Amino acid sequence: MKKIFYLLMIISLASCCKDKTGKTEEGTKNPVVVDSNNINVSILIDLSDRIDPKTNPNPTMEYFQRDTEYIKAIEKGFLNHIKSKKIITYEDQMQVFFNPEPLDPKMNELTKELKVSFDKNTPRNYFDQVDKKYSELPTTIYQSAIKDGNYVGSDIWEFFKNKVKD
Numbered sequence: 001m002k003k004i005f006y007l008l009m010i011i012s013l014a015s016c017c018k019d020k021t022g023k024t025e026e027g028t029k030n031p032v033v034v035d036s037n038n039i040n041v042s043i044l045i046d047l048s049d050r051i052d053p054k055t056n057p058n059p060t061m062e063y064f065q066r067d068t069e070y071i072k073a074i075e076k077g078f079l080n081h082i083k084s085k086k087i088i089t090y091e092d093q094m095q096v097f098f099n100p101e102p103l104d105p106k107m108n109e110l111t112k113e114l115k116v117s118f119d120k121n122t123p124r125n126y127f128d129q130v131d132k133k134y135s136e137l138p139t140t141i142y143q144s145a146i147k148d149g150n151y152v153g154s155d156i157w158e159f160f161k162n163k164v165k166d
Contacts (some may be wrong), residue, residue: 037085041078043071045111049151051142054154064142071096075134079127082118093117096138107125107144 050056051064057065078094095115097105114137116130145151 036090037081038091039078039081041074043074043094043096045071045096045098045138045141047098047142047145047151052146052149052151054152054157064146068138068142071138072134075131079130083127087122088120090118090120090122104148104150105146107141113137 045067051062051067053062053064056063061069075094078092080093082090093116096111098111114134116126116133118126
Protein backbone atom coordinates (compact mmCIF):
# COMPACT_ATOMS: atom_id res chain seq x y z
CA MET A 1 0.00 0.00 0.00
CA LYS A 2 1.53 3.28 -1.11
CA LYS A 3 2.56 5.52 1.82
CA ILE A 4 -0.28 4.55 4.16
CA PHE A 5 -3.29 5.71 2.14
CA TYR A 6 -1.39 8.79 0.90
CA LEU A 7 -2.12 10.51 4.13
CA LEU A 8 -1.90 14.26 3.67
CA MET A 9 -2.51 15.40 7.16
CA ILE A 10 -4.01 14.48 10.44
CA ILE A 11 -6.35 16.97 11.93
CA SER A 12 -6.70 17.14 15.62
CA LEU A 13 -9.73 18.97 16.85
CA ALA A 14 -9.76 19.38 20.57
CA SER A 15 -11.81 21.49 22.82
CA CYS A 16 -9.87 24.25 24.49
CA CYS A 17 -12.35 24.20 27.33
CA LYS A 18 -10.65 24.27 30.72
CA ASP A 19 -12.09 23.72 34.15
CA LYS A 20 -12.33 27.29 35.45
CA THR A 21 -14.03 28.53 38.57
CA GLY A 22 -14.46 32.01 39.95
CA LYS A 23 -15.19 33.36 43.41
CA THR A 24 -17.83 35.89 44.30
CA GLU A 25 -17.26 38.61 46.87
CA GLU A 26 -18.83 36.30 49.47
CA GLY A 27 -16.16 33.69 48.75
CA THR A 28 -18.48 31.12 47.22
CA LYS A 29 -17.44 29.44 44.01
CA ASN A 30 -19.43 30.02 40.85
CA PRO A 31 -18.49 28.30 37.61
CA VAL A 32 -17.25 30.62 34.90
CA VAL A 33 -19.06 30.05 31.63
CA VAL A 34 -16.62 28.77 29.02
CA ASP A 35 -17.51 28.28 25.36
CA SER A 36 -16.94 24.61 24.51
CA ASN A 37 -16.99 25.51 20.81
CA ASN A 38 -13.39 26.69 20.93
CA ILE A 39 -11.20 24.56 18.70
CA ASN A 40 -7.54 23.89 18.15
CA VAL A 41 -6.69 22.65 14.65
CA SER A 42 -3.29 21.16 13.87
CA ILE A 43 -2.39 20.27 10.31
CA LEU A 44 0.49 17.90 9.77
CA ILE A 45 2.05 18.37 6.34
CA ASP A 46 3.55 15.31 4.68
CA LEU A 47 6.51 16.44 2.58
CA SER A 48 7.60 12.92 1.71
CA ASP A 49 8.39 11.89 -1.85
CA ARG A 50 4.68 11.16 -2.44
CA ILE A 51 4.34 14.84 -3.46
CA ASP A 52 6.97 14.57 -6.20
CA PRO A 53 5.07 14.86 -9.50
CA LYS A 54 7.88 13.04 -11.36
CA THR A 55 8.09 10.06 -9.00
CA ASN A 56 4.36 9.82 -8.22
CA PRO A 57 2.41 11.45 -11.04
CA ASN A 58 -1.34 11.65 -10.65
CA PRO A 59 -3.36 12.23 -13.83
CA THR A 60 -6.29 13.77 -11.99
CA MET A 61 -4.52 16.27 -9.74
CA GLU A 62 -0.97 16.24 -8.38
CA TYR A 63 -0.79 15.24 -4.71
CA PHE A 64 0.75 18.53 -3.59
CA GLN A 65 -2.08 20.44 -5.33
CA ARG A 66 -4.69 18.25 -3.66
CA ASP A 67 -2.96 18.75 -0.31
CA THR A 68 -3.00 22.54 -0.64
CA GLU A 69 -6.70 22.45 -1.54
CA TYR A 70 -7.40 20.37 1.58
CA ILE A 71 -5.49 22.89 3.68
CA LYS A 72 -7.48 25.78 2.17
CA ALA A 73 -10.74 23.95 2.87
CA ILE A 74 -9.74 23.40 6.50
CA GLU A 75 -8.79 27.06 6.84
CA LYS A 76 -12.11 28.21 5.34
CA GLY A 77 -14.07 25.95 7.70
CA PHE A 78 -12.01 27.17 10.65
CA LEU A 79 -12.62 30.85 9.81
CA ASN A 80 -16.34 30.23 9.20
CA HIS A 81 -16.56 28.56 12.61
CA ILE A 82 -14.97 31.56 14.30
CA LYS A 83 -17.11 34.08 12.40
CA SER A 84 -20.22 32.27 13.65
CA LYS A 85 -19.25 32.93 17.27
CA LYS A 86 -19.50 35.98 19.47
CA ILE A 87 -16.18 37.83 19.60
CA ILE A 88 -15.97 37.54 23.38
CA THR A 89 -15.90 33.73 23.08
CA TYR A 90 -12.90 33.57 20.70
CA GLU A 91 -10.21 31.20 21.99
CA ASP A 92 -9.36 29.25 18.86
CA GLN A 93 -6.12 28.46 17.10
CA MET A 94 -4.77 26.71 14.05
CA GLN A 95 -1.24 25.67 13.15
CA VAL A 96 0.75 23.73 10.60
CA PHE A 97 3.79 21.57 11.30
CA PHE A 98 5.99 18.87 9.79
CA ASN A 99 7.58 15.67 10.96
CA PRO A 100 10.53 15.74 10.88
CA GLU A 101 11.12 19.44 10.62
CA PRO A 102 12.82 20.52 7.40
CA LEU A 103 16.45 21.60 7.60
CA ASP A 104 15.68 24.77 5.64
CA PRO A 105 15.08 27.56 8.19
CA LYS A 106 12.98 29.44 5.61
CA MET A 107 10.45 26.58 5.60
CA ASN A 108 10.22 26.64 9.38
CA GLU A 109 9.64 30.40 9.32
CA LEU A 110 6.77 29.94 6.87
CA THR A 111 5.09 27.43 9.17
CA LYS A 112 5.41 29.87 12.08
CA GLU A 113 3.41 32.35 10.00
CA LEU A 114 0.71 29.69 9.66
CA LYS A 115 0.22 29.51 13.43
CA VAL A 116 -2.81 31.69 14.08
CA SER A 117 -4.76 32.42 17.24
CA PHE A 118 -8.03 34.19 17.79
CA ASP A 119 -9.11 35.76 21.07
CA LYS A 120 -11.51 38.51 22.07
CA ASN A 121 -8.93 41.17 21.08
CA THR A 122 -8.52 39.90 17.51
CA PRO A 123 -9.15 42.68 14.95
CA ARG A 124 -11.62 41.99 12.13
CA ASN A 125 -8.98 42.47 9.40
CA TYR A 126 -7.03 39.53 10.87
CA PHE A 127 -9.42 37.17 9.04
CA ASP A 128 -8.21 38.53 5.69
CA GLN A 129 -4.57 38.18 6.76
CA VAL A 130 -5.10 34.55 7.76
CA ASP A 131 -6.94 33.82 4.53
CA LYS A 132 -4.09 35.32 2.49
CA LYS A 133 -1.42 33.36 4.40
CA TYR A 134 -3.26 30.06 3.99
CA SER A 135 -3.88 30.75 0.29
CA GLU A 136 -0.21 31.39 -0.50
CA LEU A 137 2.19 29.84 2.02
CA PRO A 138 1.26 26.12 1.78
CA THR A 139 1.80 26.23 -1.99
CA THR A 140 5.17 27.92 -1.44
CA ILE A 141 6.16 25.23 1.07
CA TYR A 142 5.19 22.36 -1.24
CA GLN A 143 6.85 23.93 -4.29
CA SER A 144 10.04 24.53 -2.32
CA ALA A 145 10.12 20.90 -1.15
CA ILE A 146 9.57 19.62 -4.71
CA LYS A 147 12.22 21.97 -6.15
CA ASP A 148 14.81 20.97 -3.51
CA GLY A 149 13.97 17.28 -3.76
CA ASN A 150 14.73 16.90 -0.04
CA TYR A 151 11.65 15.10 1.12
CA VAL A 152 10.71 14.60 4.76
CA GLY A 153 7.74 13.36 6.74
CA SER A 154 7.55 9.69 5.81
CA ASP A 155 6.71 8.40 9.28
CA ILE A 156 3.67 10.45 10.23
CA TRP A 157 1.88 7.81 12.27
CA GLU A 158 4.59 7.53 14.94
CA PHE A 159 4.71 11.30 15.27
CA PHE A 160 0.95 11.58 15.61
CA LYS A 161 0.81 8.85 18.27
CA ASN A 162 3.45 10.73 20.28
CA LYS A 163 1.61 14.07 19.91
CA VAL A 164 -1.65 12.55 21.16
CA LYS A 165 0.12 11.33 24.31
CA ASP A 166 1.42 14.87 25.08
